[in-house]
Amino acid sequence: MRTARPYLPVALISCCLTVPVMCAGQTEEFRAHPAYGLLERLLEPPGQILVQQFSSHNKEGLNGDENWPLYLDEHGDDVIFDASGPGCVKSIWGTNYDAESVVKFYFDGEAEPRITANYIDFFRGSLPAFPPPLVSYERQGNWGTKPFAGNSFVPIPFEKSLKIAVTGNSRFFHVIWERYPNGAEVTSFTGGEDRSKLLSSFDRFGEDLFIENDFDLVRKETEIVEPGQEVALFDAEETSGIIRKIVLEGDGSPEFFQESWIRMR
Numbered sequence: 001m002r003t004a005r006p007y008l009p010v011a012l013i014s015c016c017l018t019v020p021v022m023c024a025g026q027t028e029e030f031r032a033h034p035a036y037g038l039l040e041r042l043l044e045p046p047g048q049i050l051v052q053q054f055s056s057h058n059k060e061g062l063n064g065d066e067n068w069p070l071y072l073d074e075h076g077d078d079v080i081f082d083a084s085g086p087g088c089v090k091s092i093w094g095t096n097y098d099a100e101s102v103v104k105f106y107f108d109g110e111a112e113p114r115i116t117a118n119y120i121d122f123f124r125g126s127l128p129a130f131p132p133p134l135v136s137y138e139r140q141g142n143w144g145t146k147p148f149a150g151n152s153f154v155p156i157p158f159e160k161s162l163k164i165a166v167t168g169n170s171r172f173f174h175v176i177w178e179r180y181p182n183g184a185e186v187t188s189f190t191g192g193e194d195r196s197k198l199l200s201s202f203d204r205f206g207e208d209l210f211i212e213n214d215f216d217l218v219r220k221e222t223e224i225v226e227p228g229q230e231v232a233l234f235d236a237e238e239t240s241g242i243i244r245k246i247v248l249e250g251d252g253s254p255e256f257f258q259e260s261w262i263r264m265r
Contacts, residue, residue, distance in 0.1 A: 048181045054081050055174035066096065069170045073163070077104070078170035082163045086186035087179045089156040089164075094119075094173040095140070095149040101168030107188045108160040114189070119166060123150030129191035130154050133202045154195070159188045233262075 056068040069078035081089065085108075097119050104113035117127055123137035130152060140149040156162070164175065180186060218241075222231050234243070250256040 050179040051176065052083075052179060053174055053176050054083075056080070056170065056172050066172055067169050069166070073165055075165070075167070077165035077167050079163060079165045080170050080173050081175045081177070083158075083161065083177065083179070085158045085160045085162065085180075085188075086182075086184045087158055087162070087177055088186070089158075089162065089175060089177045090153070091176040092152040092164075092173070093149065093175075094123075094171060096146050096171040097148075097150065098168050098171070101166055101170075104165045104167065105156070105189075106161075106163040106165070107158055108162075113165075115191075119168070120150065123152060127191075129189075129193075131195065131199070134195065134198060153198075155193070156189045157186050159186045162188075 054070060056065045058065050059068055067078070069080055070082055071079050073079050099120060101119040103115075103117055103119045103122050105115035106112075107114045115127070115129075120137060122130065123135050125132040125135050131154075134154045135150070135152045137148055137150045139147055220234055222233075225231055233246070246262070248260075250260070
C-alpha cells in the first residue's frame, strides 16, 4: 500500500538570522542584554555537571506521592534533600503544605540550620535572600482544599554539603540541583549573593532582547513546500549569528505534524 505524504497547501517558512555588527579592530565581547549570562548559558552543554532531583515520589512504585521524604533526621524532621558538594540547588517546588510547617537549610555539616522559615512564608518571599518573583506561592489548579504551589528559582550553592529538612509534613516536593566536579570552587550560600541579573530577566519579561541597529537582518521565505520536497531554509558558513524565528504554517493535519521534519546540522 502506498503511503501518502503530507501536503502543505500553504506552507510559509521564514527564517530570520540576526548577525551582530562589529567594528574593525573591536575585541570587546558582544553583550546584548543585562541578563545575557542566563541566555548564553542555555546554548552551552553543561560539561561535567550532573543534574539530579530528589522528590516525594512513592518509594513503593505506587500512586500517591505525598509525604515520602528521603528519611527522618535525628529531630524527627522530614529530610527532602541531602547531598554532598560541591553543588547548587536550582529549583524547589512543592504543594499542599501545612500552615505550620517549617523548612530548614543545613550547610556544610553545621549542627544548626543557617536558614529557618515557615514553609509557606518562604515561598511568599518573607526572606530578603529569596525575593519575589524568584520565589512564588500561587494557586495552581483546583485539586484538594489547598490548590497552591510554591516555587523557588533562587540558586542555593553549597561547598561541602546541604540538607533541607521540614518540621511537619513535607507533602509533595521536588528539588532539582547540579552536582559539580570534585574540587570545583563553590562558596556556600550566604544570603548576600547578587541576584540583579536574575531579577532583571524577570523585570524585562516581554522586551526585545536585542537592539535592531546593532545587527544585519537576513530573511528567507518560501511559499509552498510540495509533498516529498526538501527546502534549504538557511545555509551559512564562516559567520556567527542568532536564529530569531522559524515560522511554519500548515494544514494542521496529523500527517503534517508527524511526517514533516526540520533538520539542523
